Amino acid sequence: MKLNNNNLLKTGSYINGEWVNSESGGTFDVFNPYDNSLIAKVSDCGQKETKDAINAAADAFKIWKNYSAGERSKLLRKWYDLQIENIDDLATILTYEQGKPLEESKGEIKYGASFVEWFSEEARRIYGDIIPGHEQNKRIVVLKQPIGVVAAITPWNFPNSMITRKLAPALAVGCTCVLKPAKLTPLSANALVVLAEEAGIPKGVINVVHGHKASVIGKELTENPIVKKLSFTGSTEIGKLLMAQCAGTVKKLSLELGGNAPFIVFKDADIHKAVEGAIASKYRNAGQTCVCSNRIFVQSEIYDQFNTKFREELLKLKMGNGMDKDVKIGPLIDTKAISSVEAFVEDAIEKGAKVICGGKRNTENENIYEPTILSNVDTNMKVFKEEIFGPIAPVFKFDTEDEVIQKANDTPYGLASYFYGNNNAQIWRVAEALEYGIVGINTGLISTTVAPFGGIKESGFGREGSKYGVEDYIEIKYLCMEI
Ligand code: SIN
Numbered sequence: 001m002k003l004n005n006n007n008l009l010k011t012g013s014y015i016n017g018e019w020v021n022s023e024s025g026g027t028f029d030v031f032n033p034y035d036n037s038l039i040a041k042v043s044d045c046g047q048k049e050t051k052d053a054i055n056a057a058a059d060a061f062k063i064w065k066n067y068s069a070g071e072r073s074k075l076l077r078k079w080y081d082l083q084i085e086n087i088d089d090l091a092t093i094l095t096y097e098q099g100k101p102l103e104e105s106k107g108e109i110k111y112g113a114s115f116v117e118w119f120s121e122e123a124r125r126i127y128g129d130i131i132p133g134h135e136q137n138k139r140i141v142v143l144k145q146p147i148g149v150v151a152a153i154t155p156w157n158f159p160n161s162m163i164t165r166k167l168a169p170a171l172a173v174g175c176t177c178v179l180k181p182a183k184l185t186p187l188s189a190n191a192l193v194v195l196a197e198e199a200g201i202p203k204g205v206i207n208v209v210h211g212h213k214a215s216v217i218g219k220e221l222t223e224n225p226i227v228k229k230l231s232f233t234g235s236t237e238i239g240k241l242l243m244a245q246c247a248g249t250v251k252k253l254s255l256e257l258g259g260n261a262p263f264i265v266f267k268d269a270d271i272h273k274a275v276e277g278a279i280a281s282k283y284r285n286a287g288q289t290c291v292c293s294n295r296i297f298v299q300s301e302i303y304d305q306f307n308t309k310f311r312e313e314l315l316k317l318k319m320g321n322g323m324d325k326d327v328k329i330g331p332l333i334d335t336k337a338i339s340s341v342e343a344f345v346e347d348a349i350e351k352g353a354k355v356i357c358g359g360k361r362n363t364e365n366e367n368i369y370e371p372t373i374l375s376n377v378d379t380n381m382k383v384f385k386e387e388i389f390g391p392i393a394p395v396f397k398f399d400t401e402d403e404v405i406q407k408a409n410d411t412p413y414g415l416a417s418y419f420y421g422n423n424n425a426q427i428w429r430v431a432e433a434l435e436y437g438i439v440g441i442n443t444g445l446i447s448t449t450v451a452p453f454g455g456i457k458e459s460g461f462g463r464e465g466s467k468y469g470v471e472d473y474i475e476i477k478y479l480c481m482e483i
Pocket of ligand 1: 157158233256288289290291447453
């Protein structure tokens with residue numbers, strides 16, 4: 001990997017301002033998902049290092065919470081500036097360990113940095129309240145205070161932005177953090193920390209623990225009473241487990257979990273725009289995002305026309321190494337991911353689905369799964385019920401608005417949803433009827449720092465980004481004064 005600043009490549013954990021190896025001396029391997037080449041050996045830490053990190057964060061909290069809002073704001077701003085200055089290197093590291101095309105990685109770095117910029121500004125606006133007292137001689141004042149030590153557990157599909165989306169609001173309000181990044185993508189996390197240190201963020205405010213046994217680190221983070229809050233992005237299955245583990249110490253939680261996004265195209269939609277949106281929402285990161293459209297529903301009158309255009313556009317997407325120019329579809333993260341996608345397609349074909357394009361691994365690189373469209377799909381198939389997390393687009397046919405709303409909501413998940421149409425009344429009806437935290441209307445790209453990202457139902461709770469993003473890191477206290 002060729003970088004301008006080799007100092008960004010660190011393989012230790014980062015505890016109390018020091019890069020440390022695990023006490024056992026063990027390491028775990030990090031591979032490039034495109035060609036399986038070894039790119040790093042990272043310190044394999046466990047419970048002891050996690051405890052050390054929590055204690056360091058607790059000590060730093062005593063100091064950091066007393067920094068003025070302006071001081072915290074300036075340090076975050078500096079961190080943001082450094083991320084933008086180092087965008088090429090950060091993107092290269094990201095593509096090497098995650099596989100997504102370099103342009104997408106740059107997009108992620110900008111997206112990630114935008115949370116730091118946004119919350120550097122919000123840091124100055126953590127306003128309290130004065131409430132008219134309930135008796136003549138009573139005065140009530142509401143204070144907003146940082147919750148304390150925050151644990152953040154982040155996924156491999158966005159190795160940069162899911163970290164900044166949690167750490168930036170936490171730091172902005174005065175919390176300190178212990179981060180456990182995904183073991184498949186630890187290097188992006190470390191590069192961010194190098195820049196945080198350079199920005200002047202004091203020791204102990206951000207700590208990072210790497211380890212291949214996520215359950216050991218997760219257990220300590222969820223059961224240690226010093227940790228006051230856990231923010232997790234990942235699967236619903238693991239989210240439920242962490243939630244149960246946090247019950248013992250009644251931690252505040254933010255959970256951004258799985259999705260099963262419907263993408264509905266009504267017959268009066270602009271088909272070209274709808275296809276463009278379907279590609280943007282389905283094939284970003286080769287289908288490996290929680291907000292990827294999972295089930296595409298197209299009204300019967302335009303079903304064939306939509307599929308023809310969709311196929312035509314998909315065939316233009318270049319597959320390959322994310323570092324190569326013009327590549328739009330990179331590898332899936334690992335062989336487990338490939339097998340899982342294959343199982344979805346096999347199940348659908350067995351139950352009568354037709355492959356319109358794709359439906360197999362790329363012949364030049366086995367780690368890439370071809371962008372796939374399935375027609376003749378129905379609600380008994382895995383592709384209807386489960387999150388695919390890969391480049392497979394099942395296209396369902398529907399007749400009426402009521403039918404498609406019922407099907408779209410027929411899932412325990414409730415993160416993102418999308419629809420295309422041109423009838424104003426229908427747009428309002430459908431937007432209100434969809435049981436999802438996010439609704440994209442005539443757009444396939446809904447992610448932005450300025451909006452409250454998050455789900456309902458088994459997709460979790462809590463909101464990230466926007467003016468709401470600080471609330472999950474704040475305690476509300478009121479003072480009731482008799483005068
Ligand atoms: C995710 O997949 O978890 C996040 C996607 C996004 O922020 O757009």
